[in-house]
Amino acid sequence: MNRITLSLGAMAMTAGSLLAAPVAAQEVTLRAASSFAVGTSFSREFEAFVERVNEMGEGLVQIDFIGGPEALPPFEVGSAVSSGVIDMANVTGAFYGNLLPIADALKLATFSTSEMRENGAYDVIRRIHADQMNVHYLARTGIGTPFHIYLTQPIDGPSLEGLRIRTTSVYRAFIDALGGVPVQTAPGEVYTALERGQVEGYGWPAQGILDLGWHEHTNYRVDPGIYNVEVAFLVNMDTWNAMTDEQRDFLTDMAIWAEGQNDLNPERNEADYQLQAEAGVETITLSDEDAERWLTLAYDAAWDEAMSVDPEVAAELRPLIGDR
Ligand code: 173
Numbered sequence: 001m002n003r004i005t006l007s008l009g010a011m012a013m014t015a016g017s018l019l020a021a022p023v024a025a026q027e028v029t030l031r032a033a034s035s036f037a038v039g040t041s042f043s044r045e046f047e048a049f050v051e052r053v054n055e056m057g058e059g060l061v062q063i064d065f066i067g068g069p070e071a072l073p074p075f076e077v078g079s080a081v082s083s084g085v086i087d088m089a090n091v092t093g094a095f096y097g098n099l100l101p102i103a104d105a106l107k108l109a110t111f112s113t114s115e116m117r118e119n120g121a122y123d124v125i126r127r128i129h130a131d132q133m134n135v136h137y138l139a140r141t142g143i144g145t146p147f148h149i150y151l152t153q154p155i156d157g158p159s160l161e162g163l164r165i166r167t168t169s170v171y172r173a174f175i176d177a178l179g180g181v182p183v184q185t186a187p188g189e190v191y192t193a194l195e196r197g198q199v200e201g202y203g204w205p206a207q208g209i210l211d212l213g214w215h216e217h218t219n220y221r222v223d224p225g226i227y228n229v230e231v232a233f234l235v236n237m238d239t240w241n242a243m244t245d246e247q248r249d250f251l252t253d254m255a256i257w258a259e260g261q262n263d264l265n266p267e268r269n270e271a272d273y274q275l276q277a278e279a280g281v282e283t284i285t286l287s288d289e290d291a292e293r294w295l296t297l298a299y300d301a302a303w304d305e306a307m308s309v310d311p312e313v314a315a316e317l318r319p320l321i322g323d324r
């Protein structure tokens with residue numbers, strides 16, 4: 001009798017405290033896509049993030065990764081996350097210039113992600129992404145990895161006169177300044193453009209040219225590299241706002257973990273330079289004087305472009321993201 005009374009009492013208490021407790025957050029599943037091919041250099045970081053979120057976020061946040069360019073064309077990933085066709089994207093600002101032209105200027109950052117989180121740069125970056133694109137800027141990968149110009153034929157100084165160079169908005173102003181002819185393609189078209197002799201070179205980061213076989217048609221890499229790679233994790237703003245603080249904080253912690261991986265970039269770059277050399281890609285190292293001219297042209301051309309695209313935001317960003 002005693003026992004029965006006790007357990008009934010316990011049941012009543014449990015029911016009472018369940019009713020009084022705040023409703024536990026339901027697990028949310030986010031549909032995500034990458035603008036880079038699965039398993040390649042600029043998707044890998046995001047895939048590691050997805051794996052970690054799915055491992056540590058059980059009952060809270062899960063990510064359904066639908067894939068890379070086979071799922072969504074790379075230049076449409078920005079629109080898809082903006083409109084909510086997907087909830088989350090791994091994409092570079094260079095691929096959504098149609099929505100937020102100034103995003104390409106984020107390649108000009110010289111500060112680390114933690115410096116930019118602290119000094120207010122992220123506030124500006126988040127504001128422009130929210131206002132103009134309806135997305136939350138969650139994380140930035142790529143800091144510590146420069147871009148290079150890769151060529152099928154040698155140059156002997158800072159000039160690309162008459163050469164057709166595959167580009168995105170990242171390298172366009174620089175190629176123009178060097179007298180080259182920029183030819184815009186998605187990464188997935190670079191191999192064919194090289195194979196068919198439609199271009200004499202291309203812009204691409206330090207990492208990844210072996211991922212899609214481009215080393216087979218690449219004879220030279222020009223050093224020094226320029227800028228810093230920017231590949232962001234974006235979340236649709238309606239999705240972000242619909243989540244609980246706990247879910248948002250969890251994703252932010254995971255994002256900061258992903259940004260911590262940027263510290264590995266210098267050694268990853270060296271590993272790729274080594275692989276390029278083994279694959280027969282020769283390095284053209286510009287003289288100190290030419291290197292200075294190369295870098296000055298690269299940064300001046302890109303900042304001029306940023307100032308013409310959105311002078312107010314460019315001027316606001318410049319001291320916050322760092323200047324060469
Ligand atoms: O396609 C590109 O060359 C490009 O713009 C880019 C940007 C970031 C990472 C890798 C490539």
